[in-house]
Amino acid sequence: MASQNPDIDMLLVSMDFTNDVETSLKPFLKDNNIKSRVILMEDPDANYWINQIDPSWSGAIPFTIIFNKNKRLYLEQSFENAEDFQNQINQFYN
Structure with a gap:
């Protein structure tokens, strides 16, 4: 994703429990070939x-924020695949 969008910085925030990092989070990142930065919300x-x-966020996950200095887009949804996510980015910036 980052190679297609060199001007976009992607940061993923995991809501996993700390004791699930080794058994759930890391295998998920590896299995899905995720190379973006990931931080753990503890x-x-x-x-x-x-x-x-x-304030309108229900707290449900996944939750995505796409933003720049002029606007923000909040998405309380999952994406079917990387192309689906890329389409959201393209719509936001175009």
């Missing part, structure tokens, strides 16, 4: 930061 107070990100 804050147990989800109600606080959900409202800080977007």
Whole structure:
């Protein structure tokens, strides 16, 4: 994805439990050939930061934010594949 969009910086945030990193998160990243940066959200107070990100967000995951300095797009959905996600990026920037 990043090679197709060199001007886009992608950061993935995992909501996995810390004790699931080795058994769930890392295998998922490897199996899906995900090379983007991934950070682990370890804050147990989800109600606080959900409202800080977007008050209309229900807290459901997956949740995607696409943004630039002028606008933000919040997507409370999953993507069928990388092409589906790429289409969302293209719509946002075009």
